[in-house]
Amino acid sequence: MAVVEPEHEAHDDHHDHGEFIAHHFESAEQQFDSGKLGIWLFLVTEVLFFSGLFVAYTLYRVLHPEIFDQAHVFLDKYLGFANTLVLLFSSLTMAVAVRYAQLGKNQHVVWYVLGTMVCASAFLGVKAIEYTHKWDQGIMVRSYFDYHAGHHEASMPLARALGVSDYLIWISIVPVLLLVGFALFAVFAKLTEKANAAFFSACMAIAIGGYFIGALAGHFYMELTDGGIGGRSEKAAALMAYEDETHSDHEHTDKPADHHDESAAEQQKETSEIAPYEGPQNDEFDQDIGIFFSIYYCMTGLHAIHIIAGIGFLAWILWRSILGHWRSDYFGPCDYVGLYWHLVDLIWIYLFPLLYLID
Amino acid sequence: MATAAERKKLFGHAENNYLNCTKGIRSWIFTLDHKRIGVMYLVGVTLALLLAGVFALILRLNLWTNTSELLTDAQYNQMFTLHGAVMVFAFIIPSIPAALGNFVLPMMLGAKDVAFPRLNLCSFYLWILGTGFLLWAIISGKGLDTGWTFYTPYSIQTDTGVIYATFGAFILGFSSIFTGLNFLVTVNTMRIPGQGWFKMPLFLWGLYATAIIQVLATPVLGITLLLLIAEKAMHIGIFDPKYGGDPVLFQHFFWFYSHPAVYIMILPGMGVISELIAVYSRKKVFGYSFIAFSSVAIALLGFLVWGHHMFTSGQSIVVTLIFSAITFTVAIPSAVKVFNWLATMYKGSIALTTPMCYALSFIFLFGIGGLTGLFLGALSTDIHLHDTYFVVAHFHFVMVGGTLTAVFGGVYHWWPKMFGRMYNDNLGRLSCFLVFMGFNLTFFPQFVMGARGMPRRYASYDPEFTIFHQWSTAGAMVLGIGIVLGFGVLVYAAFKGPKVAGNPFGAASLEWQSSSPPDFHNFIHQPILHDPYDFESMIYDEELDTYVPKEFMEPDKQPATEPEPQTH
Numbered sequence: 001m002a003v004v005e006p007e008h009e010a011h012d013d014h015h016d017h018g019e020f021i022a023h024h025f026e027s028a029e030q031q032f033d034s035g036k037l038g039i040w041l042f043l044v045t046e047v048l049f050f051s052g053l054f055v056a057y058t059l060y061r062v063l064h065p066e067i068f069d070q071a072h073v074f075l076d077k078y079l080g081f082a083n084t085l086v087l088l089f090s091s092l093t094m095a096v097a098v099r100y101a102q103l104g105k106n107q108h109v110v111w112y113v114l115g116t117m118v119c120a121s122a123f124l125g126v127k128a129i130e131y132t133h134k135w136d137q138g139i140m141v142r143s144y145f146d147y148h149a150g151h152h153e154a155s156m157p158l159a160r161a162l163g164v165s166d167y168l169i170w171i172s173i174v175p176v177l178l179l180v181g182f183a184l185f186a187v188f189a190k191l192t193e194k195a196n197a198a199f200f201s202a203c204m205a206i207a208i209g210g211y212f213i214g215a216l217a218g219h220f221y222m223e224l225t226d227g228g229i230g231g232r233s234e235k236a237a238a239l240m241a242y243e244d245e246t247h248s249d250h251e252h253t254d255k256p257a258d259h260h261d262e263s264a265a266e267q268q269k270e271t272s273e274i275a276p277y278e279g280p281q282n283d284e285f286d287q288d289i290g291i292f293f294s295i296y297y298c299m300t301g302l303h304a305i306h307i308i309a310g311i312g313f314l315a316w317i318l319w320r321s322i323l324g325h326w327r328s329d330y331f332g333p334c335d336y337v338g339l340y341w342h343l344v345d346l347i348w349i350y351l352f353p354l355l356y357l358i359d
Numbered sequence: 360m361a362t363a364a365e366r367k368k369l370f371g372h373a374e375n376n377y378l379n380c381t382k383g384i385r386s387w388i389f390t391l392d393h394k395r396i397g398v399m400y401l402v403g404v405t406l407a408l409l410l411a412g413v414f415a416l417i418l419r420l421n422l423w424t425n426t427s428e429l430l431t432d433a434q435y436n437q438m439f440t441l442h443g444a445v446m447v448f449a450f451i452i453p454s455i456p457a458a459l460g461n462f463v464l465p466m467m468l469g470a471k472d473v474a475f476p477r478l479n480l481c482s483f484y485l486w487i488l489g490t491g492f493l494l495w496a497i498i499s500g501k502g503l504d505t506g507w508t509f510y511t512p513y514s515i516q517t518d519t520g521v522i523y524a525t526f527g528a529f530i531l532g533f534s535s536i537f538t539g540l541n542f543l544v545t546v547n548t549m550r551i552p553g554q555g556w557f558k559m560p561l562f563l564w565g566l567y568a569t570a571i572i573q574v575l576a577t578p579v580l581g582i583t584l585l586l587l588i589a590e591k592a593m594h595i596g597i598f599d600p601k602y603g604g605d606p607v608l609f610q611h612f613f614w615f616y617s618h619p620a621v622y623i624m625i626l627p628g629m630g631v632i633s634e635l636i637a638v639y640s641r642k643k644v645f646g647y648s649f650i651a652f653s654s655v656a657i658a659l660l661g662f663l664v665w666g667h668h669m670f671t672s673g674q675s676i677v678v679t680l681i682f683s684a685i686t687f688t689v690a691i692p693s694a695v696k697v698f699n700w701l702a703t704m705y706k707g708s709i710a711l712t713t714p715m716c717y718a719l720s721f722i723f724l725f726g727i728g729g730l731t732g733l734f735l736g737a738l739s740t741d742i743h744l745h746d747t748y749f750v751v752a753h754f755h756f757v758m759v760g761g762t763l764t765a766v767f768g769g770v771y772h773w774w775p776k777m778f779g780r781m782y783n784d785n786l787g788r789l790s791c792f793l794v795f796m797g798f799n800l801t802f803f804p805q806f807v808m809g810a811r812g813m814p815r816r817y818a819s820y821d822p823e824f825t826i827f828h829q830w831s832t833a834g835a836m837v838l839g840i841g842i843v844l845g846f847g848v849l850v851y852a853a854f855k856g857p858k859v860a861g862n863p864f865g866a867a868s869l870e871w872q873s874s875s876p877p878d879f880h881n882f883i884h885q886p887i888l889h890d891p892y893d894f895e896s897m898i899y900d901e902e903l904d905t906y907v908p909k910e911f912m913e914p915d916k917q918p919a920t921e922p923e924p925q926t927h
């Protein structure tokens with residue numbers, strides 16, 4: 001081992017150090033490798049973080065298959081499927097963005113990252129429709145579960161004017177504020193001639209606009225199909241649950257006969273003639289379905305939080321792309337965020353069949 | 360080769376160093392320097408230790424008689440909960456990795472910093488935030504009375520500050536994950552050229568194994584605590600039997616983290632001891648690869664034994680048997696380490712400095728703690744001993760007798776490096792003696808009590824246990840004095856102690872090839888890689904009164920015989 005004489009002090013840190021090589025790394029490769037290993041480890045922790053929920057899911061599904069059978073029909077599989085496509089597409093745009101970052105084509109990265117963000121927001125928009133639709137009907141976690149089918153008149157004037165749920169108005173406040181804020185800031189930055197900031201804010205406004213695209217699409221789907229056709233129509237499902245209970249002497253394990261939409265609709269017609277329907281909200285059985293929704297809300301809620309965080313990371317990548325930071329020897333952050341994004345998609349790929357496609 | 364002046368510059372006492380290279384409070388709050396973050400962590404965990412220690416003394420005083428004169432029963436419950444929670448989450452888990460590890464790990468690799476300095480600082484602030492939430496449970500007047508384990512269903516029924524505390528523990532979990540992740544990456548990618556895995560000091564193997572557990576186990580705690588918070592806030596019916604949930608599932612989740620977590624607590628301590636034993640015996644460590652791999656083996660096996668905390672919870676008999684069997688296997692790598700330490704000391708030239716005294720008491724106390732773990736892992740005895748003072752004594756032997764002792768040993772060992780000043784060795788030894796005696800007096804009677812059926816977590820007891828409790832309380836006072844003295848000696852030394860140069864103990868790992876305190880960049884020169892236990896590679900330099908790498912000594916000045924290591 002050669003002895004480095006003290007004269008050659010290692011203080012000249014900035015030898016061949018690129019602009020973005022932190023002082024404690026020897027080389028661009030070392031920095032990239034560290035980041036890559038770091039992000040992979042982080043993804044491992046993410047998987048383990050979700051693992052608790054998957055274990056809980058498995059356990060309750062094994063112990064109470066009937067709950068899962070009865071409950072999943074409240075989820076609309078077409079909405080779920082649409083969201084799956086949106087996320088898959090966003091993974092594609094992200095992968096392309098990373099490729100362009102590797103090539104140092106920053107302008108392309110901007111567009112593809114923006115596309116990814118629009119998809120992410122659209123996903124949340126659809127999710128918002130799904131959630132609020134359920135809340136309207138009292139489909140909540142176990143202790144608040146109080147299902148009541150039928151149409152729900154909103155109480156807020158605005159909600160009534162738009163023909164949407166009160167809850168939707170509430171949860172849309174944040175995206176509205178963000179959208180307006182970014183749009184205004186874009187104009188302001190344009191006027192003060194901060195070109196990059198103006199462009200970034202405009203992109204952010206578009207990205208958040210994705211939420212409204214998703215929500216609108218979801219909303220019209222619900223309107224057109226009168227509450228969605230992807231699940232069995234809720235009323236029928238609830239009736240079936242109710243019937244199952246009264247006719248099978250509290251045998252919860254009884255599987256509902258079949259799940260086709262027509263037969264459900266038929267049944268709906270039939271039953272609505274037979275007896276005045278009181279709704280199952282007061283009996284034990286109905287409430288147990290709530291455990292499914294506890295798990296559903298925990299899983300999809302945690303996933304949604306990850307999507308939101310992902311939008312934050314993507315915004316950072318967007319900003320740096322606008323500044324033109326990526327070069328063929330420096331594109332790590334874009335790569336790492338891309339990996340994170342793929343993981344978030346992957347988790348959804350598991351959640352979708354586990355929750356929506358139970359039969 | 361280098362002249363005396365150059366050696367002084369590289370390995371002497373440095374007036375300009377990482378502590379004073381920049382000034383002002385902001386230069387500390389926003390520092391990205393792993394050494395400063397390590398020092399801040401050290402201050403933080405020490406305060407947590409002292410606070411939780413005061414809780415412990417209050418508990419012990421309350422137990423002096425069986426009539427609870429100091430605290431009401433409800434207050435007693437809160438006191439032991441906060442003692443446990445602060446000790447476990449805020450002190451013992453971050454103690455060695457985040458404080459000592461942060462300071463030492465990059466230097467042992469010859470690196471300038473950890474791989475992600477900002478994440479490192481973030482981890483420290485999460486520690487502050489998480490500890491703040493834990494303490495908020497007290498300050499808000501709500502308290503916390505679930506025990507550190509937060510078992511359902513009680514934690515859902517009680518109206519004490521469970522949500523604050525669990526949220527605090529959740530945040531502390533992320534602080535711990537970030538430290539672990541940082542260390543894994545740093546060790547993988549930032550070793551100095553030529554430093555293969557088996558040329559790393561064993562402390563790094565300990566930290567690496569710990570980091571594996573931190574990264575793999577802690578997220579499960581995170582989700583468990585989130586679910587608990589959701590359960591408490593909204594009754595989602597996952598853990599609460601009233602709503603169809605399963606409380607035993609909580610126990611499984613909790614121990615899936617918390618058993619591996621006991622190895623988060625002990626593995627870094629074992630790493631410290633491996634260093635101390637080698638340095639102060641001046642002998643190449645015996646069975647390097649056995650010690651190294653036993654750390655990894657403990658880390659991995661530790662994931663398979665969590666059910667031994669639940670033998671009486673009603674889990675199936677088959678599962679219970681399997682958990683019991685695997686529990687026994689964990690004892691093997693632990694024993695391997697102890698044998699190797701003893702073999703290292705054999706025929707070594709042992710210097711009974713303060714760190715070595717602590718290392719020796721570690722071996723003794725950890726030995727007892729580990730062996731009593733086997734009594735608890737055996738089914739027939741555990742049914743009797745579960746939830747008695749025997750368990751309390753067992754885990755205090757490993758956590759206090761083991762980890763806390765290792766913290767002291769490590770801090771005494773690296774203190775001259777951190778602050779460039781030497782402590783009073785006799786007072787240090789005295790503190791070690793007090794800690795050792797006080798500790799045994801406190802916890803040994805608890806084995807006897809527990810075996811005779813004294814249950815844990817009770818504010819009062821049958822009169823026949825009085826004498827044991829009084830020994831225990833007396834011992835706790837001695838232990839408290841020992842700990843305060845231990846820190847007092849160090850703090851005094853940091854300001855007033857005699858200045859020392861880079862390597863007063865003649866250790867051969869890379870962190871000692873720097874000035875004391877180190878430069879902001881850690882090393883002024885590129886450190887020269889030797890085997891970390893090749894003590895011949897460091898040569899005593901009379902002018903500096905310290906050890907320097909042999910490459911820097913002029914051949915004619917090299918003494919023919921090794922001088923004795925310094926024992927101030």
Ligand code: HEM
Pocket residue numbers: 508621622624625667668686687689690693728729730731732733735736737741744745746750753754757758761762
């Ligand atoms: C050498 C191997 C070890 C074995 C075989 C072992 C075994 C056990 C067993 C079977 C229990 C459950 C007793 C019961 O509740 O009935 C237990 C409890 C405990 N052990 Fe260990 N242990 C070992 C090492 C450690 C170490 C190294 C630590 C920490 C540094 C530790 C910390 C604890 C704690 C904190 C508890 C009690 C948790 C509670 O209920 O609050 N153990 N140990």
Ligand SMILES: [Cu+2]
Pocket residue numbers: 617618621664665667668
């Ligand atoms: Cu254990």
